[in-house]
Amino acid sequence: MHINPSLFILAHPPCQIVWNYENHTQHELELDYSTRLAQLTSDPTLFDKHNPIDIDLLEAGILIAEPKKPLDWKWDSLSKIFHIGTKNIPCETVPQNVTEWAKLYLEHCNEVLESPAPPAKIKPDLSKLIFLSPCSWEDLQDVSLAQTLVDRRTSRSFSEESISLKQVSTLLYLTLGYLNERPFVPGADQPEALGARRSSPSGGGLNACDGYLYVRNVEGLKAGVYAYYPDKHALSLIGPLPAEPLGLLLSGQHFINALPFGLFLTSRFDKLWWKYEHSRTYRMAFIEVGHVSQVFLMVATGLGLDTWLTGALTDCKVEQLLGLKESPEQPLFFVGCGRGDGQVHCEALRALANTQDITP
Template sequence: MQINSYLFILPRTPGQIVWDYKNHRQFELNLEYSTRLAQLISNPDLYNDNNRIDIQLLNSGILTTSIQDTIDWGWDELSKIFHIGTKNIPCEYVPQNIHEWSRYYLDHCTEVLEAPAPNARLTERQARELIALPEPSCLPKDSLANVLIGRKTCRTFTDEAISLEDVGTLLYLSLGYLHERENDVDETIVEGLGARRSSPSGGGLNACEGFLYVQNVSGLQPGLYAYHSTNHALSFVNPAPDSPLGQLLCGQHFINNLPVGLFITARFDKLWWKYEHSRAYRMAYVEAGHISQTFQLVATALGLNTWLTGALTDDQVETLLGLEDNAEQPLFFVGCGHSDGQVMCKELKDLLSRREPQQ
């Protein structure tokens, strides 16, 4: 008998809360149950098949008969609890097609809007006088400002293929080690930390990486590919799954015909190699955000529309990327393609129009 290794315990008088953070289950134990659990933690061999408490602890998953391998990721327990505890978003049902997603999403938005909105921002409530700023000056053609203004999230994509040249540009300017900056390194840079990307990275570690999801790219077979920043090259990882892309992204089936996307991952072992404290975990998400925005700006400059999400079915994605029980984990997804520029998919628009009250 073993103690579930994915537990943390919170003291809450008059008892204690035991949280199975991997399976998103919570239990409240009174003194009798807490005392018995403490005895079993001290010595799991004390487990007794005739003890009703022991049986209940086993049935709840607090105790387990399976051997649990611990992963040496090099991080601390607080960060591990947060990462594993926020994987695989708990939901009663994952939509199986675009129509189901539209109904679920519209119901969710309706429920949210029926609740009172948060108060205005504190600084807005406290401001006594506003200082007006000048209007933006005329923006030069093809400037970064115009790309920023042009970037938007779209949810309708065509079946038109993306060229391999555009994919190469996207990856090089988002994740590639820029050859143009190789001379921009002085003697103060520690060996091994000299590679430079277009986006900033905590400690110069470049702890984020990418896996390309290919559905319709000229010159590439559909499937999953790892991007190698040093070589600016791809390696095949797995064929495309039989299930649609939306199934990997918590039922968001409006994105099923997206031609190409990027799963942004984080190398936690690399991050903790330099920063051995919980706060460093934040930097993984900050860096993923930088890379995601860079990807979108490059795509916009190439005349493509973009879409992004943090809603992943983590276990399925990890398996597809070959990262089960690995120190490298997926955090985010961003994709692009040719689009009519619609923010809302047709199915959701149709459903919304039918639900609107008649005037």
């Protein structure tokens, strides 16, 4: 007899939860079952076909008769659990044709809308909102999409030169704003509550991605951290910049400290779970942030700015800075732009590399 390798155990007093992440099943173990499982983990040959606990563990798939061929997984166990555990969307009925799919989808949407939606951001004091100017197309009207794709590159060498509030406004509107150019047309498949449209796709039309500005050197805007309200195309000051440099918020990447402006991208996990109550939805949070970040990088490139991006956040510090500690909204990514020499590597790394004999 063998222990199923696709298990992890959670302490859930007064019991333990054994979770089979491959087939999405969970079992609650009382003390006698937990004790017996520990014994069999230490020595599977102790399996006794006359022991009712052993038989229950076998029937639950916690024990298996034949060993499983180990998966050749090159990363750590946590990434393995995440990947395998979010495969194969669990559903009671798989539609066999488009008519069945439409019926089930509409039933699901109606069921979701019967439950209260997660609350919106805390409503700001309107008198303190900074309303941004409408998006200006003049700096982008002659920009070629193909050329922008070619020109986009990651830079790690920025100057102290500021960028304009007009550029920030354009970047925010085209990246996260609810586009006035795409008016909502109500229909049976799209309730008004989910009618806002951005330039990038969003899972379930939920627009679960939000943005927070890190402003260091923007003309006409006080240095600080701001929340962006896409429905109003407006900013609300959260607080001043921290005393520590930006690099300490981004896992020590200090070459970025001169960056004049950046955007922390977050995901509202509660919004996603409201419509899609299964773990695979967590994948969609990162995919949506990826869509949004690419739009930011393309617009910034089209505006003639150098760009940078990272997923290496010092999460606890960023959560504290944005006021999201222990919140269902969490920071996932950072994008920034400014002006510099366009070098892929920072000056310190180039200087160090030049002193060493580096061979491919």
